[in-house]
Amino acid sequence: MQTEIHSVYERQADAPYDTLESLGGGSSGIVDRVKLRGSNEYYARKSIRIPPAGRTQRDQRITKIKEEARIIRRLRNNPHIVEVVSTYETRAGFNPTFCILLLPIADCDLGSMLEHVDQMVEGEEKRSVIRTMKHWAACLARATDYMHYNCVKHKDIKPSNILVRGDEIYITDFGIAKDFLPDTDSASTAWQAEGTRRYCPPEVLNQGRRGRASDVYSLGCCFLELATVTITCGKLALLKQVVGQTYAESEQRVLRWIYFLFSELAFRSFRRHTTSNNPDDDVVLQHAVLLPALAFTMMDSTASKRITARQLVTLISVWDKELYCNSCRVGAPGEDPTLGLHSKFKSRKDLDYPQNPMDALKPDFSPLPESWEDAKMKWLKDHMWWH
Structure with missing residues (x-):
C-alpha cells in the first residue's frame, strides 16, 4: 500500500x-x-x-x-x-x-438500503437482513461519540452519507465537517442551513447555534427511518409523506409516528404472547425494539435537552451491550451512578396503545402528546432534566 x-x-x-x-x-x-x-x-x-x-x-x-x-x-x-x-x-x-x-468500497448507502428493506415482505429474507442490521444503530452512535470526543462536528449526517458494506456501516462525506476547540460547547452560529434540510435540526433551520447536538438530531432522523423499515413493511414512503419536507418542522407528526412504532411493537409483543410463535415478531422484538425510543431521545426539539452522543452510548450500553459489534463493545461506557441515565422509559404495559397500530396515524386519534415535553411526561418514568 x-x-x-x-x-x-x-x-x-x-x-x-x-x-x-x-x-x-x-x-x-x-x-x-x-x-x-x-x-x-x-x-x-x-x-x-x-x-x-x-x-x-x-x-x-x-x-x-x-x-x-x-x-x-x-x-x-x-x-x-x-x-x-x-x-x-x-x-x-x-x-x-x-x-x-x-x-472501504461500499455496496450501497444506507438510504438505498432502507428503501430496499422497506419493500420486503415479512419472511426469512427480511429476518436475515434485520439480523444483519442489528448493530448499526449502536455502532453509528459510538462513531458519532468518537467524532465529538475528537472535537469534530459532521454537520450533514443523513442516510446517503452512511455507507453499507456487508454487515458493516460507515459514516462518510465530511465535506462540511468542522473542528471545534476542546472545552467549549462546540456551537457555532449557522447563518444558513448547511447540510440537507430534511435532516437538519430546528436550531439550524432557525439560524441558531449549531453544535454537537445537531449531529445527534440528524442521526436520530436516520434511526427513525431505520426503525420504520425494520418494524413495519412498506411504510417508509408514508413516513416521508406524513413528515413532509423536514423533520424539524413537523414535531407533532414525528411524535405521532414514534407512537405508531411503539404501537406496532406493543402489537407484536401481544401477538407473540397470545398466539402461536411468529418468527418475524421474535426478530423485530429482539433487534429493533429500542430504535423508536432512541430516536425519541435524539430528536428533542430543544438542543440543550437533547441526549448527547456520549449519553446515547451509555444508554445503549445499559440496555444491552450486545447491540454493539465486537469492536464497539470494547470500552463502551457504562452508567455513571453520580449522573444517572438521560432517560428511562416506562414499560409498554404501563402505556395505552390502539388495538390496530394504524389508528395511531389518524388525525383524530387521542391520546397523543401535544409536545415533546408532554411526550416525556407520558412515556418516561425518569429523565435527567427532572432532577
Whole structure:
C-alpha cells in the first residue's frame, strides 16, 4: 500500500489508478472504484473538480477539500468511519481535480438500503437482513461519540452519507465537517442551513447555534427511518409523506409516528404472547425494539435537552451491550451512578396503545402528546432534566 499521503500530477492519466466503474456522486463530487496499477489494491476515489475561478478562490476550494481529508484521517481509529488512504491533485487545464482515495468500497448507502428493506415482505429474507442490521444503530452512535470526543462536528449526517458494506456501516462525506476547540460547547452560529434540510435540526433551520447536538438530531432522523423499515413493511414512503419536507418542522407528526412504532411493537409483543410463535415478531422484538425510543431521545426539539452522543452510548450500553459489534463493545461506557441515565422509559404495559397500530396515524386519534415535553411526561418514568 502507498505510503505517500498526497501527490500532484499534471493530468489524471498520470495518476497510477485505473477507473473501473462509477459508484455514484453528488454536488460534492463523483465517486469511482479504482485499482492501483500493478497491484491488487482497490479504492473508492472521490473526485472533486475545482471550478474555474481566480487563484485565490481556487486555493480556498482546495484548502477546504484538504480539510475534509485531514478530518477523516484524524478519525481513522474508529471502525465505522471511512478511512482516507491518500490524496492527490491534477493541475492541468482550466478544471484541476482533487481526489481522495477512501476505504472501504461500499455496496450501497444506507438510504438505498432502507428503501430496499422497506419493500420486503415479512419472511426469512427480511429476518436475515434485520439480523444483519442489528448493530448499526449502536455502532453509528459510538462513531458519532468518537467524532465529538475528537472535537469534530459532521454537520450533514443523513442516510446517503452512511455507507453499507456487508454487515458493516460507515459514516462518510465530511465535506462540511468542522473542528471545534476542546472545552467549549462546540456551537457555532449557522447563518444558513448547511447540510440537507430534511435532516437538519430546528436550531439550524432557525439560524441558531449549531453544535454537537445537531449531529445527534440528524442521526436520530436516520434511526427513525431505520426503525420504520425494520418494524413495519412498506411504510417508509408514508413516513416521508406524513413528515413532509423536514423533520424539524413537523414535531407533532414525528411524535405521532414514534407512537405508531411503539404501537406496532406493543402489537407484536401481544401477538407473540397470545398466539402461536411468529418468527418475524421474535426478530423485530429482539433487534429493533429500542430504535423508536432512541430516536425519541435524539430528536428533542430543544438542543440543550437533547441526549448527547456520549449519553446515547451509555444508554445503549445499559440496555444491552450486545447491540454493539465486537469492536464497539470494547470500552463502551457504562452508567455513571453520580449522573444517572438521560432517560428511562416506562414499560409498554404501563402505556395505552390502539388495538390496530394504524389508528395511531389518524388525525383524530387521542391520546397523543401535544409536545415533546408532554411526550416525556407520558412515556418516561425518569429523565435527567427532572432532577
